[in-house]
Amino acid sequence: MSATVVTRRAARPAVRVWWRDAAGLTAWFSVLFVVALWVSGRGLQDLGTGFFTSAGRLAGLLSADLLLLQLLLMARIPWVERGYGQDRLARWHRIAGFTSITLLAAHLVxxxxxxxVTDRSDVLSEAWALVTTYPGMLLAAAGTAALGMVAVTSVRAARRRLRYESWHLLHLYAYLGAGLALPHQLWTGADFTASPVATAFWWTAYAAAAGAVLVFRVGRPVWLNARHRLVVEQVVPEGPGVVSVYLRGRDLDRLPVAAGQFFVWRFAGPGWTRGKPFSLSAAPDGHRLRITAKDLGEGSRRPATLRPGTPALFEGPYGRLTETVLKGHKVALFASGIGITPLRALLDELPYRPGDAVLFHRAGRPEDLLFRDELEELAARRGVRIHYLLGHRSPGRASWLPAGYAPVPDEQVLRHLVPGIADHDVYVCGPDGWTGAVVDSARRAGVPAGRVHSERFAW
Incomplete structure (x- = not known):
């Protein structure tokens, strides 16, 4: 089914550079301030007489601060998310999380x-006494176990064995872990209550983290869903194992969404509690939305079974792969498989001139090419140049091109197919390894880092 979209050119929130700077400086300031609190509490002086205890205090303080920063990174704060994008925030979230749990383990040891050493007892007896006799320690131990489980399931090997929905559900225990640690910090953590400044800092940090989660992960989605009341309008097959879901609702012209963004979706019926991210596959026109899903497992199989009138719940929109990051008027878009969905929407909305947009569409077989009729219509109407990349890639070679291009370096092929590629904004969406190969090729071809925009299909 062809979808000719009348693009809605509503004003969208701008990406302001100072938002990024302010968020980054705030994070670094919190870390430095925690160290300053430790120093003001005789942390340096105590290293000489009680090295283990003083170093453990510092590790615990930094662990607590990074735990709160970890929560803030994934609180979906709109101006932070628009400034950095979910890919980068998710990467920093993982780094902060692993560093926090490592410091927590160091703190405990x-x-x-x-x-x-102080009590002249053996380590195991001392550990048992700390857990069973100190106020809040049993709760802290439970919180540590919850955070440890989150860390273990975040390891790449574990993520590969888990469904996205299961992984997402397990990560909710991070909130429980942070909450269970608070009583211990207030009752026995002298560094948290040593001065009015320390007390004000930690209460403010916990309130900011909790408030951000409640407002942006709970309150905002509830408000948007109550306002727009999305329901399934129709489900249309697009290819082998691929369907598009059209949704209608109220006041969609007021929904703050742009082409290239994605939502986390839940549909009434079996499995409604498990959210799944799907990008818009057509630019929002103020009347309805379209998402496209490929059957890659239980979670992505659900859209094919939907019936008209099924209520839909959503979180978002998320993602920075939009017009707001555009630096010029020439664009090169690279899509592999289902990664075509946000780029198909962008082709509707980006303000390029005829001949200034080129699309590379990667698929194993001709029948796997999605939206081919729509893309050909765009080529005729807006002058988009399209290159279909069919067939298997070369084994053992990190390339985004089919095996037939193997003798020639990727960047040389790119310069040949897109003359002046260095003057283009490059948008990429596809599997993680393929996306990395495109980004590396574009950088070697001379595209500045600030003009390469990617959305990786990984979690």
Whole structure:
């Protein structure tokens, strides 16, 4: 089914550079301030007389601060998300999380060793005494277990064995872990209550993290769903194992969404509690939305079974792969498989001139090419140049091109197919390894880093 879209040119929030700078400086300031609190509490002086205990205090403080930053990174704060994009925030979230849990483990070991030295007891006895006799320690131990489970399931090997829905559900335990750690910090953490400044800082940090989660992960989605009341209008097959879902609702011209963004979707019926991210596959026109899903497992199989009138719940919109990051008027778009969905929407909305847009569409077989009729119509109407990349890639070679191009370096092929590629904004969406190959090729071909925009299909 062809979808000729009348593009809605509503004003959207701009991406302001100072938002990025302010968010980054705030994060670094919090880390430095925590170290300053430790120093003001005789942390440096105590290293000489009680090294283990003093170093454990610092590890615990930094762990707590990074845990709160980790929550803020994925709180879906709109101006932070628009400034950095979900890819980068998710990467920093993982780094902050692994660093936090490592410091937490160091805190536990060092504090136990320090107390054992002071009490002249063995380490195991001291650990048992700390957990069972100190206020809030049992709760903290439970919180540590929850955070440890989140860290273990975040390891790449574990993520590969988990469905997205299961992984997402397990990560909700991070909120439980942070909450269970708070009583211990307030009751026995001297560095948290040592001064009015320290107390004000930690209460403000916890309130900011909790408030951001409640407002942007809970309150905003509830409000948007109540306002727009989306329901399934129709489900249309697009190719082998691929369907498009059209949704209608109220006041969609007021929904703050742009082509290239994605939502986390839930549909009434079996499995409605498990959200799944799907990008818009057509530019929003103020009347309805379209998403396209490929059957890649249980979660992505659900859209094919939907019936007209099924209520839809959504979180978002998310993603920075939009017009707002555009630096010039020439664009090169690279899509592999289902990664065509946000780029198909962008081709509707980006303000390019005839001949200034080129699309590379990667698929294993001709029948796997999605939206071919729509793309050909765009080529005729807006002058988009299209290159279909069919067939298997070369085994053992990190290339985004089919095997037939193997003798020639990727960047040389790119310069030949897109003269003046360095003057283009490059948009990429596809599997993680393929996306990385495109980005590397574009950079070697002379495209500045600030003009390469990618949305990786990985979690």
């Amino acid at each position: 060092l504090i136990t060793l320090g107390y054992a």
